[in-house]
Amino acid sequence: MTVELPKGRAPSIRDVARLAGVSHQTVSRVLNDHPSIRDTTRARVLQVMEELQYRPNRAARALSKGRSRTIGVLSASSAQYGPASSIAAIQNAARDAGYYVNTANLASSDRESIEAALDHLMRQSVEGIVVIAPQVRVFDALEELSIDVPYVTLQSTGRLNDHALSVDQIAGARLATRHLIDLGHRSIYHLAGPQDWIEAEARMRGFLDEMGAMDVPTTAPILGDWTADFGYHAGRELLRVRDFTAVFSSNDQMALGLIHAVREAGLDVPRDVSIVGFDDIPEAAHFWPPLTTVRQDFAELGRRCIALLLSNLGGDSAGYPGTIMPELIVRGSTAPPSF
Amino acid sequence: MTVELPKGRAPSIRDVARLAGVSHQTVSRVLNDHPSIRDTTRARVLQVMEELQYRPNRAARALSKGRSRTIGVLSASSAQYGPASSIAAIQNAARDAGYYVNTANLASSDRESIEAALDHLMRQSVEGIVVIAPQVRVFDALEELSIDVPYVTLQSTGRLNDHALSVDQIAGARLATRHLIDLGHRSIYHLAGPQDWIEAEARMRGFLDEMGAMDVPTTAPILGDWTADFGYHAGRELLRVRDFTAVFSSNDQMALGLIHAVREAGLDVPRDVSIVGFDDIPEAAHFWPPLTTVRQDFAELGRRCIALLLSNLGGDSAGYPGTIMPELIVRGSTAPPSF
DNA sequence: CTCACAGTTGTGACCGTGCACATGCGAGCA
DNA sequence: TGCTCGCATGTGCACGGTCACAACTGTGAG
Known part of the structure; x- marks a missing residue:
């Protein structure tokens, strides 16, 4: 019963096309929700995809579109509660928006390490960078290395208002x-x-x-x-x-x-x-x-951060989500002084 | 002084080749450390790369080689100390081995969420998966969805000895x-x-x-x-x-x-x-x-985990790093009972 | 009946890199 | 001198998608 057309390779749109009796371009259109496709055609293509367990090849798509749909996260001390919470929120928000997230950890805070991490991210042609490594030097590096993708940070610096989004x-x-x-x-x-x-x-x-x-x-x-x-x-x-x-x-x-x-x-x-x-x-x-x-x-911070970065990616630099106000939680460790 | 040959696009090996007066294949060989390249040629190519700020396109490489050099991490509760420490170690170890890491977080532990996360990872054509989401169900899903890439988990299950690596x-x-x-x-x-x-x-x-x-x-x-x-x-x-x-x-x-x-x-x-x-x-x-x-x-665990996964990827399934023994740290919260 | 037009589908080129194969060249050997 | 061989390099295509453009179909208006 199972269709076993292609050799050892994963099926491509052309394999799907052949089995569905259409052109590869029609298959591509089905993948991209093109409006003018006859319902019967779409159904046939989808069915073949299902039979073949077809999965689109991300590298090929990235190559031809020139977009990687990947966001880089530059992070220090990602094992700590705060950063870790934000990273998790960032990953979820990015995934919901159809982006992939790739994290680079800073081994130490010296210049070499920062450059290595940035290089690692740029090699994957990330479309944007979220900086959770709040060392001042990282921003110097970002500017000097002439990183040409938009970046956003969770920390307010005072000097990076374009990119900053933060708890006050x-x-x-x-x-x-x-x-x-x-x-x-x-x-x-x-x-x-x-x-x-x-x-x-x-x-x-x-x-x-x-x-x-x-x-x-x-x-x-x-x-x-x-x-x-x-x-x-x-x-x-x-x-x-x-x-x-x-x-x-x-x-x-x-x-x-x-x-x-x-x-x-x-x-x-x-x-x-x-x-x-x-x-x-x-x-x-x-x-x-x-x-x-x-x-x-922290989670809200991560979410808004992605929102800001995506709006930068979209070209419109408007819609700054603003600053999040923190809240004082009074518990038992404070009391009037006892003289 | 600056060479500005290509239009708006990022420079490709062909641009480098033209400026260096060689073929694109020679540039490719320089990139991949091919042995038989004249030193003078290599130097000239490298210099042009530097001038052009050339960066290899990962998508193109992945497409042509059929390898993504990406490892997926499936994680639950990644904001907790233990998992977060392991993830950080995994990212560092993978980066050192020339791999990229992509993390998918489990929104919840129901079937739908697990499938969504696995799907997210597979869409990026990851070459291997590290599971830090220690729910039993995840492994059922891994088997049922016929994931065809090697996977490794940090938790010992007793039934997944091939993949397991863990603190005892x-x-x-x-x-x-x-x-x-x-x-x-x-x-x-x-x-x-x-x-x-x-x-x-x-x-x-x-x-x-x-x-x-x-x-x-x-x-x-x-x-x-x-x-x-x-x-x-x-x-x-x-x-x-x-x-x-x-x-x-x-x-x-x-x-x-x-x-x-x-x-x-x-x-x-x-x-x-x-x-x-x-x-x-x-x-x-x-x-x-x-x-x-x-x-x-946790950090050692993450490192060994990547070692195990990479050895699986390399084809040789030998060299199991074995189990890590935990250590009892006696401090002040225990004492003999006071009857 | 003919033409314009929208909806649907097909054709071929292209993205950047790596591989298989071919080629030119000089050295070693009979 | 002619041949083989290895190094250094070049040529063309494949990878799996998308894009621009062409082509075909059927429908309604002139």
């Missing part, structure tokens, strides 16, 4: 800081992220802005690396002096390490030290105490 | 269980993962095996969903009876929720309840108390 990190940081000040804290440290991360810089600026606006004296932020380990060690260092009543940590993981250090020193959160995080990872609600933090909608 | 989940679970038994616990609950996850099943079996081997009476495991939220609510339920002294949780997140519930009930970990997790996520060392857990090397 500054506003989020201000919310967190304001919360601590409103509770009565006046000696507040900021545990920041790595210096070359745009998000880290934005959160730091938000912190400093709010402290300045509220006339609270500020000390220099501590530059961390996002890990719980770092938060723990930084906390131990800070507690040797203990001249503060609150810390705003630039992400939830470092906040967790910080809590660990505080408790290990025989102190209590929030009685002795109030702590605010950033991100609202799913575990934050179950820290002890449950963490007060700033929630970002 | 059963051994890991036995380590954890044995640790609790050795400490003197006799009333031990198991908080398992979702029923259709192969890993969850393996860990559950490891738990039951060890309990049986040590002659400790067992109660039915509780089926969870991997989230800290679930661990928390399950913990609240369990504590209404409080007929246990230890819990082996199938992952670290649920363990965290569990600790939260225990502490909220006014009890202490490990004094009143000992808890063991699984995975050793980077945060586990900073839980309060620091979590005793079973470490899996």
Whole structure:
């Protein structure tokens, strides 16, 4: 019963055409939903496709159309919750729009690694690039290497307004800081992220802005690396002096390490030290105490990001989806200072 | 100075050939490191490539060679730490081997979603598939849809030995269980993962095996969903009876929720309840108390996985990298029961 | 009856690369 | 000198789609 016309190769439109008694072009038209095809013809072609288990060859289509329908994602630390959530959302949104997604990971943040990753993406003739690697250097590289495809980033840089789409990190940081000040804290440290991360810089600026606006004296932020380990060690260092009543940590993981250090020193959160995080990872609600933090909608960010990139690809640069506002989630890790 | 020969199109090997005064085939040979090319010729071609900023067209190459050099990853819950770490490692290993990686996320675990994801991958003519979506159903689908490319999974199923490569989940679970038994616990609950996850099943079996081997009476495991939220609510339920002294949780997140519930009930970990997790996520060392857990090397898993898949692609099915043994990390969340 | 026209289908070239085969050339050998 | 042989390079086609254009059909208006 089964039709076994072609040799060892996968069936092509010409095989389908022969068996359906039409030209290869008619088969192509069926594939592309061309309007003027007789219903009976279309049905016959579709049936043969089914019998042959025909699958269109993407490479051939990309070659003849000059479009790869592929989007590249340049990502650092894609194992972390935030980026990983956004990437998943990006992949789903792109798939729904008929695009394929190809991810390149940054091995490290040096120039060589960035160029290698970009090269890897360009070799696949991606039509657009989403940058989730928020190091400043990546954007320098993007500009210098004269990448000629549109790109979009999830981080607001201040200088890349054409491409940027982001959660308003500054506003989020201000919310967190304001919360601590409103509770009565006046000696507040900021545990920041790595210096070359745009998000880290934005959160730091938000912190400093709010402290300045509220006339609270500020000390220099501590530059961390996002890990719980770092938060723990930084906390131990800070507690040797203990001249503060609150810390705003630039992400939830470092906040967790910080809590660990505080408790290990025989102190209590929030009685002795109030702590605010950033991100609202799913575990934050179950820290002890449950963490007060700033929630970002990573998935929504990924979706809008693809929307923006696709609108760029479509030629119309209008329809900026704008900035997403983060939200302060107050839980048990903050309280008024106890003098 | 700049050579601007071609019109609006990207330069092709023929453009390079014309400017270098050779045939397109010679350019192709330079690209593919053909041995018999005069050094002077090679140098001239390379220089023209540089001037033209020539990039080989992947679609054309894939079309003519019949190989896409692309590997597909089928993944569920790619935002979680374990899978995300493995995916990142897979991408890096594949890139080093000259392959591209394309990830399809499972929207849900129903049949339709699985087929859609597989279809998405097959449409790109991937040469192999890595399955990180550990639902049993996915493998049924793989077999039924007569996927004709090799595939590999990170989870041991017991029935897919040809394709499987995994951390020995059963051994890991036995380590954890044995640790609790050795400490003197006799009333031990198991908080398992979702029923259709192969890993969850393996860990559950490891738990039951060890309990049986040590002659400790067992109660039915509780089926969870991997989230800290679930661990928390399950913990609240369990504590209404409080007929246990230890819990082996199938992952670290649920363990965290569990600790939260225990502490909220006014009890202490490990004094009143000992808890063991699984995975050793980077945060586990900073839980309060620091979590005793079973470490899996996700990155190594990803790397070996690509090695296995590539050896399948190469035709030789030898060289199985074998199973990775997990490691028990003892921290502060376990102690002898206090009667 | 003839012509214009829309709907439907077919023909051949082309996209950029790699392969099979052919060709030119110089060296080694009888 | 003539022949074989290996290196270096060129020629033409195939890969599987899409595009531009041509051709055929039937219908309604002039």
